[in-house]
Amino acid sequence: MDPLTDILTGMRIRQAQFTRLDASAPWGLNSGGESGVKFVLVVRGSAILTSASHPEPIALQGGDVFMMFDDEAYQMHDHESSLTMACVEVEKLRVGNRIALGGGGAATSFVSGLFQIDALQARPLLDALPRLLHLKLDQHRSLAFQSVLELLAVETEGPGLGSDAVVSRLFELLFVHAIRAYSSHPDAPTRGWLAAIGDRHLALAVKAMHGDPARDWTVESLAQEAGMSRSAFAARFRAVVGQTPLDYLTHWRVYCATRLMQQRNASLADVAQRVGYESAAAFNRVFKRETGLTPGAFRKAAEQESAAV
Structure with a gap:
């Protein structure tokens, strides 16, 4: 049995939450940091991401994914000059699993997710991963990984019966495929x-x-x-x-x-x-x-x- 399979066997995602966020320029949001695994899939449009461990702006394009594995604070906006709104205030705009914000300009859509995993079960995995993992669309992805991302985008765009359960399972698959992609990434660790x-x-x-x-x-x-x-x-x-x-x-x-x-x-x-x-x-x-x-x-x-x- 390979180590990744060994670690993932029996590890279950808990308290999965997802949001479809449609932002129109100018827009910005900042998170004070939530515990758990966080990910954002840029469905369309573009954004700029910064965090405490990555103060240099990271450009996000449609198809990009980023994941965070601790409670580090981060900010996202359409332009560095745009004002940001605290996520607790953004949450007040929620209608079901969707949020719309911004000034009515160029549109960007995201699927964001937050889920909990047993820190003990996942410790070897979390120790091997960076605090922030950014996977660009133009980097090689398996067909399976891309299919999971597309299914997430479709399921959150038009939820149907059992959507919450479907999205939770897709989170699990996204987690596994992101780790696979990272392990074959040029920036993957050379030790461990x-x-x-x-x-x-x-x-x-x-x-x-x-x-x-x-x-x-x-x-x-x-x-x-x-x-x-x-x-x-x-x-x-x-x-x-x-x-x-x-x-x-x-x-x-x-x-x-x-x-x-x-x-x-x-x-x-x-x-x-x-x-x-x-x-x-x-x-x-x-x-x-x-x-x-x-x-x-x-x-x-x-x-x-x-x-x-």
Whole structure:
């Protein structure tokens, strides 16, 4: 199993919201930052985007998509001289899932979405992604990715029966295809597990670890999976991933353990064995070193957080 599939399996989108926004020049809006994954698809027209991490204006054209993965504030407008309206004020213009604003000039239409994902489940993914991901129309896209974008535009233009459920599923597909597009993008990271799965040798070792984290892996056995010598594999893995192979394995085992501990019927002893630790003491020691919490304290905190949602 490849790491992306492993991470996405079981990860579900919650509290999905979408808006069809029709803006006419002059217009502008600013968001103080909302928690969750945010995306905007420019259906037609153009806009300018700025954010705290990208103060230089980013030109958006019809077909472009941008996604944000934290609560960073951002601004969008038709021209840098246009006044911006706070999103809380823009919301007052909402009629159903549509909002219209602006001065009646050149038109720009967007589909914007906001959804929540389990931060724990998605942590390896969020750690590998930039705070702001901009995917231009003129960059290579798969037919499937483009089809999802077109379906979103159509579904929000003329909602039908079950539209909210359809759009929520399309959000999930958009999320996956955006990550795929980013992983093959020229600006994709050159370090980390996303970079490793783009390396034909290292990908074999990473997939092996993800497929069987409980196995008693050694650098030698992982090098065999990669079809490389031990020394060449160890050096290449550290250069690309930024960790030694066994450090990465430990990190992945602890992540797998956190997912298993969200299942109320899994005992801590069972979790320890399923991620490769023969003794609870060894598992407790490694888990606390990696997370700062004992497994028991972590599970209690996770249960409290789940009950509060």
